[in-house]
Amino acid sequence: MVTLQDIAEKMGVSKGTVSKALNGASDISETLRKNILETAIAMGYSKIRREKTGEKKLCILIENIEYEMPHQFGYDFIIGFRQMAEPAGYTVDVVAADEKLQKSLPYDVFMLQNNYAGAYVLGFTLNDPWMKDFKVCRTPTALYDNYIKSNPNVASVGIDNAEGMDMAVTYLKKQGHKKIGYLSGALGSFIMQVRHKAFFNAMRQNGLHADASMSGASFYITESMQKHVPRLLNMGITAIICSHDMLANAAMIQCQQLGYDVPGDVSIIGFDDLPICAYTYPPLTSVRQNRLMLGKCGYSALSSLIDQVPIGTLHLHASLIVRESTAQAPKKDAGISTGSSAK
């Protein structure tokens, strides 16, 4: 067991100074306080501190995801997480973890300072500063749609994207589609990479041909629409799976503007099943991420980590919600109809 004295000796400061740093006293410089906290954590002090307080606190660290309104992607995550955590006696804080916060201090220090027993991390990209911290952090941490290898304190939570993609491809194949294209957002996020790979795996497993030319990835949706959609349509593709719903919605509109009927000429499938999918034109078939369940799973994984059960990955079953943006593949000899004459 590491004591205040051990830390004091390691730092060459008095035991009182260490105590001040750990208890957030104001009469000590910010730099020294940070150094002491980091040393204390490196020496394994975090657990002792947490046991001393009676408070049970968790946080949801959220970035790049809107969550304040019921129609926004993050809202149900927070509800689901709270439904599990609060009856178990935890207070849950939702913290906007912008780059400024992440750069201001190391992740473990932030968690220790705020006395959080663990965090559920939503919306981080591979470029977020704390992603490096998660590789070695000592605080129990569940990451939604990110994966950290070999740190027993970090779990990855999400839907089974491979299963979801397979459901989409299998469904399209059953509808007679053979030439299926894939549109993706920029491949700079873990989940975009996972889905991209899952698409090609699902095609192979379904015995359908797919090469790089049948997919397109762009950061900007407009670029994707102008560059990739016409190219895919010219290749004779009859169905397009998109890495996320907003991209799928744009693709539907773009196809229609180019004179193609959705789903008469082209079927479109999105990913995530955002609330908006029921209200696009036509309503969008999409692979559902059950966000309420993902909130619950986040707590479940975090709670296991806190209990020293080193969960690495927790994937929820995907499901395919079929709406009107998909239909049987057009007959080969029918040719391409215009938007007005199709169906």
Added chain:
Amino acid sequence: MVTLQDIAEKMGVSKGTVSKALNGASDISETLRKNILETAIAMGYSKIRREKTGEKKLCILIENIEYEMPHQFGYDFIIGFRQMAEPAGYTVDVVAADEKLQKSLPYDVFMLQNNYAGAYVLGFTLNDPWMKDFKVCRTPTALYDNYIKSNPNVASVGIDNAEGMDMAVTYLKKQGHKKIGYLSGALGSFIMQVRHKAFFNAMRQNGLHADASMSGASFYITESMQKHVPRLLNMGITAIICSHDMLANAAMIQCQQLGYDVPGDVSIIGFDDLPICAYTYPPLTSVRQNRLMLGKCGYSALSSLIDQVPIGTLHLHASLIVRESTAQAPKKDAGISTGSSAK
């Protein structure tokens, strides 16, 4: 809600007969009883039945795994599962699910007849009759080291084999090994397939060359020893990763008999970290499956499924336990020493 009357009408029997079948009365033929149970399940009756009884029962279905003694592979699974399930109010039965039982009646019927709310399934191969049933079963079921796609009632539980294999390869690379071979049991089980694929992925991710000639898979260990080990050694391989510990132990002995020192000439890594690993000669470096934790995870996944949280996959972090069967790669110009002169 399906009633006894609905089932009676569907079957063309009286409501009393249905009641007798569902309650296991003796004055009804076995064939009719089975038919009624299967119809009841197909009509979605299983849930109603379970709610009526106050009893909370789970089972561990086990096959091909020994579990009665502490040194046996399955023992800690059962302990871990019970540690979680019993405080939650469940009775846990351990059931040897041999082929005879599996062929005698469908899985859901077995579960309903015995009033089990869910099962943790250990040791099943791809050929087990109930593996087909799991694809469509309605009973919450957690499968250790098996994977069923798209059934929201079934979760897959295991360690992260990709992570474990990566740890083994990364460790060997750090020790200077470049030519690494892989020995596998027969590829007829899901987990053997997963580890086989994980080996080649891990080699690629570590920037090391691996082709099919550097691996060998056999059902019989003796065949593996006679056919693959000499071949790998002749290729100049300095380290062999094995799909399971018993194979690794045999490989160590075979290498020694062929005049190679372990680990002086050849490093050997096993998989599973069976209790015996500490007592092989030399003690075996192995990728650990924490079986107690896997028992706990099995309950955790099952409990989520029972609560209608459709967990698909739950993977525990792997860890590499380094013992004396691995060391730095031999210097290139040193040549192969004999067992007696090495080290």
